[in-house]
Amino acid sequence: xxxxxxxxxxxxxxxxxxxxxxxxxxxxxxxxxxxxxxxxxxxxxxxxxxxxxxxxxxxxxxxxxxxxxxxxxxxxxxxxxxxxxxxxxxxxxxxxxxxxxxxxxxxxxxxxxxxxxxxxxxxxxxxxxxxxxxxxxxxxxxxxxxxxxxxxxxxxxxxxxxxxxxxxxxxxxxxxxxxxxxxxxxxxxxxxxxxxxxxxxxxxxxxxxxxxxxxxxxxxxxxxxxxxxxxxxxxxxxxxxxxxxxxxxxxxxxxxxxxxxxxxxxxxxxxxxxxxxxxxxxxxxxxxxxxxxxxxxxxxxxxxxxxxxxxx
Numbered sequence: 672x673x674x675x676x677x678x679x680x681x682x683x684x685x686x687x688x689x690x691x692x693x694x695x696x697x698x699x700x701x702x703x704x705x706x707x708x709x710x711x712x713x714x715x716x717x718x719x720x721x722x723x724x725x726x727x728x729x730x731x732x733x734x735x736x737x738x739x740x741x742x743x744x745x746x747x748x749x750x751x752x753x754x755x756x757x758x759x760x761x762x763x764x765x766x767x768x769x770x771x772x773x774x775x776x777x778x779x780x781x782x783x784x785x786x787x788x789x790x791x792x793x794x795x796x797x798x799x800x801x802x803x804x805x806x807x808x809x810x811x812x813x814x815x816x817x818x819x820x821x822x823x824x825x826x827x828x829x830x831x832x833x834x835x836x837x838x839x840x841x842x843x844x845x846x847x848x849x850x851x852x853x854x855x856x857x858x859x860x861x862x863x864x865x866x867x868x869x870x871x872x873x874x875x876x877x878x879x880x881x882x883x884x885x886x887x888x889x890x891x892x893x894x895x896x897x898x899x900x901x902x903x904x905x906x907x908x909x910x911x912x913x914x915x916x917x918x919x920x921x922x923x924x925x926x927x928x929x930x931x932x933x934x935x936x937x938x939x940x941x942x943x944x945x946x947x948x949x950x951x952x953x954x955x956x957x958x959x960x961x962x963x964x965x966x967x968x969x970x971x972x973x974x975x976x977x978x979x980x981x982x983x
Contacts, residue, residue: 673781673785673788674751674752675751675753675781676750677707677708677709678708678709678740678748679708681705681706682704682705682733683702683703684700684701690811691809692811692837693812693865694812694837694866694867695727696727698723701967702733704722704737705718705719705971706718708781710788715784716786717780718777718778718780718783718971719975720733720740720773720776721937721968721972722735723966728914729772731772736770739774740776743767743770744770744777747762747763747767748777756782756785756796756944759777760774760945760946763778763942771941771942771943775938775944778942778945779943782796782797782943782944783975792978793975793978798948798983799978799979799980799983800981801981801983805832805833809835809965810822810823810826810834811837812839813846816848816849819846820854823853823858824853832859833859833860834858834861835862838867839865840872840875843879844878844879847860847862847879847884851882856883860885861884861886861887862884862886862888863888865888865889866890866891866892866893867890869892876906876908877905877906884908886933887910887911888911888912888935889911889912889915890902895915896921896925897930899925904929909931909932910932911931912930912933915931916936917942919949919950919953922953926959932959932960934950934954934960934961935963935964936951936961936979938975938976944979947979948982963980
């Protein structure tokens with residue numbers, strides 16, 4: 672039995688070591704909402720809300736998450752005798768639409784609490800089997816191709832196993848080509864557009880086919896699976912969907928439509944660990960690779976991501 676008797680919200684602010692620019696804007700400081708929960712036996716665990724200050728990634732913000740957790744999530748989870756953390760996410764969906772990041776912050780803390788109470792790792796509680804994770808880095812849009820090459824080379828020298836390059840129209844092919852030429856044909860590179868293109872402006876993405884990328888992430892609008900399917904037919908490079916995948920159902924839709932060949936699972940985006948595991952399992956059944964991306968989290972959120980990434 673899992674019973675949560677206390678829930679505390681705390682906000683912290685972390686300054687990035689350097690500005691992080693993507694197609695929709697630049698981040699220099701990160702407001703972060705942390706959730707601390709207490710079990711009936713006095714055990715404590717933490718969760719993190721991945722919402723940002725403005726609704727440019729999804730519809731939530733850190734302020735809406737504060738409100739949603741305080742007014743709706745906390746009253747539903749506190750004091751109830753749960754059979755396990757897997758019961759929480761379905762209960763939060765009853766007459767309570769959206770607010771995935773707010774729900775996930777508490778649901779993921781509940782999984783961590785259950786693991787702590789059982790004396791096992793969060794990875795083991797989720798069903799993870801890997802004891803080593805291949806870690807990548809995401810490089811924001813740089814002032815020049817040369818500056819990007821310098822960042823990418825330094826990242827590989829530091830031991831990162833994948834390099835994701837943020838792109839946008841006008842800062843795409845030239846930048847990625849410069850990195851490929853500088854680092855060679857075997858460097859593990861991918862591109863991420865963060866919804867920056869339309870089918871009409873995506874012609875430049877076809878030029879990336881010659882550069883041997885692992886994937887192009889979220890090139891088109893977050894809610895448009897049909898046009899992603901059309902774009903995937905035009906590209907040899909696999910399309911990876913991020914913002915578009917908000918549930919197991921959406922993952923199944925992507926697979927059925929051929930809207931992408933890879934999924935980036937971010938547990939905050941999909942409502943927590945239960946949905947993340949479900950997406951992982953659906954993709955495994957269909958031969959679709961998955962990986963776990965980040966949202967500029969603190970150590971709490973990054974630890975949760977590593978635990979999820981340990982799934983087989």
